[in-house]
Amino acid sequence: MYESAIQPPVVDPTPIFELFRGSYGSELLTAAVAHFDLFGCLSERPMTLEELGDQLGLQPRPANVLVTALRAMDLLQQRDGKLCLTALASEHLVPGSRLDCGDYLSLAAQSPGVMSMVDLLKSNKPLGAEGDSGTAFIYRDGAKSAMDAEASARHFTLALAGRAKNVAPALAEVLPIGDAETLLDLGGGTGIYSYALLQKNPQLAAVVFDRPDVLKVAQEFAETYGVTDRVELHPGNMFADPLPQNVDAVLLSNILHDWDVPECKQLIRRCVEALKPGGRLFIHDVFLNDSLDGPLPIALYSAALFSLTEGRAYSEAEYRSWMTEAGLASKAKVPTLVHCGVIEGVVK
Template sequence: MFTTASELRPPNLDPTPLFELFRGSYATELLTAAVAHFQLFELLGNASLTASALQQRLQLERRPFLVLTTALRAMQLLEVNEGQYQLTQLAREHLLRGGAHYVGDYIGLAAASPGVNEMVARLRTNRPANAAADDGGAAFIYREGLESAMEREASARHLTLALAGRAHNVAPHLARVLDLSKARCVLDVGGGTGLYSIALLQQNPHLQAIVFDRPEVLKIAAEFATQYGVIDRLTCTPGDMFADELPASADVILLSNILHDWDEPQCAQLVERCASVLPAGGQLLIHDVFLNDDLAGPLPIALYSAALFTLTEGRAYSADEYCQWLKAAGLHPAAVQHTLIHCGVIVGSKLA
């Protein structure tokens, strides 16, 4: 049951620490995988390696390699100097076998735990959990040939409402950060619950919104739009954001926590698709989390990246990576504006 509410309001207390605690298990899994399964520290014990050489030695594809090494760099166990990966002093003293203060065997006590084994499987296969249809289907991925839990009514409702917990906190912040006083209509691609659109509508009474997503998910968006009193200004349009034509009536397009579900080629493709339907003067809003541009942290985002990697075909990206996709699509990105729970927004403008 939904609680009665007329306005989306920011929380009194910042819930970010709860999200960091929740994602903390990924630190154990990645560290144990590196120590006990990939022997990564032994690989770098006697010599530094380039990214391509280390990736080859670990036998990992690009996405799992970046997820693992970004986390280890954020943990201050790896560093990159002049393009060479090498151990930090902390790792060299405590994670090289045979050292007087070696703790690798202690960490290895978790080597056979289900979470670590699952992470190792994900890293080695570069496939999300439950990717096979007989395992229940991947949770957040829509792609031909891959079963998605978001296509089934019960699982789609459960997962969408679970994600609403973060959106209820972050959406009001996003609405207050953005200046949409000159906008007419926002297209919320993969908008899910519609809460980000709803917050924008409440903040901008002149605005219209279109939430573009899968049919089962849109049922919840319509319920929230009714609850928050904006159903007369919010349209739910079903479709596949990679295959179907995007509505061309919007002058602002929102991708909120969408691109991190996809690998780099799909991100570039979706940014290009959105940019192609924007009018001159239109804006593409990328609202997401951001790694540092050097992909060395921060640790909370590196661990969230591991969560995304485990559940989707994506990972966390840096602001620089997003800006490169925006520029390639002919848009001009502005600086990140921060919202809440590690999120921020980059506005990419299509000049006249």
């Protein structure tokens, strides 16, 4: 008897993911107060994001992640294109002000999580990038990757299954796969999302494209879900190797948030090249508000992505602009589960 990939959870697991990601909020807030004097800086004058980044010695990606979280916490706001303090931050986080709570927050200034976050913000490099372990979830030629060593690839791939098992039934339910016969699941990991779509759509076949050690796990999962006869496992580097061509649909599930903007644009372009005329790209991910000021759970997840990978969470507007640039007509976002949703882009 095979397992079902399309049986949804009885209880929505989203609160567990939110609680788990909560630590990023206190790390970013403590770093801003105790290590960057961010509120002191902005109490002197409003600044653009670029000016603030320069002042604090932060590159655009860490500046974006930190400021998005503080805006989502209602500590910063944007007026006329410049960042300034909210009433909450003005009264309680400006050093030396009568009701300043900064010293209280600074009790955690030297805690390992805060110190590590400060290093990551300053260096703009993900955890593991400079050690022997390599970075989790991403592979680029010439850099050490945890996805290219069997034990760590297995560990991280199985970890993601904890979310994918819960979300895949929702994706299979809402994804308008129509009469598509071929799906390319780029960076497919365990392949669970594809396997749910295969169980739901009997005419469909899928290619799961990922690193060779990850695909060992995808093979096991294909057996568990009883879809081996309709799955091809394709090892490669999605940035450099030829992708299967002339497919009806491409799925990028939780992929683009691992990469910086130039890589996101490159991947979307490569997906469009792989698609048939009229083919469809599905971006399944989380989405910040277009104004990059929340929601808080996504802003905190963005900090997690920033810490572990070369990416961050992006807004729907950011994704749509890259899709348009690549020649796709995008449709309205449809929610799945655990803050995820899917945007469909059709090759014009």
